[in-house]
Amino acid sequence: MTRTEIVEALARESGMQKKDIQYVVDGFLAKIRESIDRDETVEIRGFGTFYRLSKKARKVHSPIAGKVLDVPAKITMSFKASKIIEKEVN
Numbered sequence: 001m002t003r004t005e006i007v008e009a010l011a012r013e014s015g016m017q018k019k020d021i022q023y024v025v026d027g028f029l030a031k032i033r034e035s036i037d038r039d040e041t042v043e044i045r046g047f048g049t050f051y052r053l054s055k056k057a058r059k060v061h062s063p064i065a066g067k068v069l070d071v072p073a074k075i076t077m078s079f080k081a082s083k084i085i086e087k088e089v090n
Contacts, residue, residue: 003029036077046084053078 001009007025011018032050035042042050057073081089 044082046082048079048081048085050077050079052076 003025007018007021010016010021010025014021032042036050036052039052041052053076055074055076058071059068060071061067062069
């Protein structure tokens with residue numbers, strides 16, 4: 001499901017205008033991004049937790065190139081689903 005599909009579904013179900021829903025969805029996602037940039041954890045009870053994850057530099061073997069390549073260290077955002085969501089999905 002894309003962001004546009006989420007906005008359309010919420011607008012249809014709530015009776016609100018798409019532009020108002022779009023504003024809320026964009027603001028929500030921006031706040032998550034800002035918190036992750038500040039190395040804060042975002043916990044949405046009953047849904048899950050977004051957090052910053054640091055990955056170390058490492059070496060990997062590329063079967064296509066036939067040699068060892070260096071993968072630089074990087075920081076990513078990660079998500080861990082709550083137990084409630086995990087039960088529903090499984």
